[in-house]
Each structure stands twice: as structure tokens, then as C-alpha cells.
Amino acid sequence: MDPQAAWKNLLDAHQARDGKGLCESAAALLDWLDRGGFPPQTIPGLTMSDRWNRAVAVAGCLTALAEAKPWDI
Numbered sequence: 001m002d003p004q005a006a007w008k009n010l011l012d013a014h015q016a017r018d019g020k021g022l023c024e025s026a027a028a029l030l031d032w033l034d035r036g037g038f039p040p041q042t043i044p045g046l047t048m049s050d051r052w053n054r055a056v057a058v059a060g061c062l063t064a065l066a067e068a069k070p071w072d073i
Contacts, residue, residue: 001032007040007057010064019068026061026068033058 006029013021033039039053042060 001028001037003029003032003037003040003057006032007042007060010060014064014067022064022068026064029057030061033061 006025010022010025010029013019013025029040033054039050039057041047042053042056048056
């Protein structure tokens with residue numbers, strides 16, 4: 001699993017309003033993080049600790065899953 005690629009896919013799916021892609025990316029990244037995987041760098045150009053990146057990634061994934069529901073998943 002490449003968490004950086006999953007984060008990029010999540011952001012791309014959000015921009016494209018691709019509910020299915022958004023849910024798939026969010027679920028895969030949450031699963032990775034839940035199993036103790038390292039988080040992606042979530043904010044380009046800003047180096048943050050793993051704890052901060054994990055918090056931003058989890059919040060982003062949960063928000064993505066909530067937002068995707070009204071879209072055509």
C-alpha cells in the first residue's frame with residue numbers, strides 16, 4: 001500500500017466528484033492506518049509529524065466517506 005498515492009487518489013476523486021473512487025480511496029487508507037501503517041504527508045510543502053498527518057488523513061477520510069453518500073456511488 002502506498003499511502004501517499006491513496007491520499008492523492010482521494011483528493012483527485014473528491015475534485016472529480018467521483019463518489020465510488022472517493023469511498024474506495026478513503027476506505028483503503030483508513031484500513032491501512034487502522035492496521036498501523038504510516039500516514040501520508042497530507043499538506044504539500046509542510047512537514048508535519050506522523051501524529052499530525054495521521055489525524056489529518058483520518059479526518060479527511062471520514063469526511064470523504066460522509067460527503068460521498070449523496071453522490072452517485
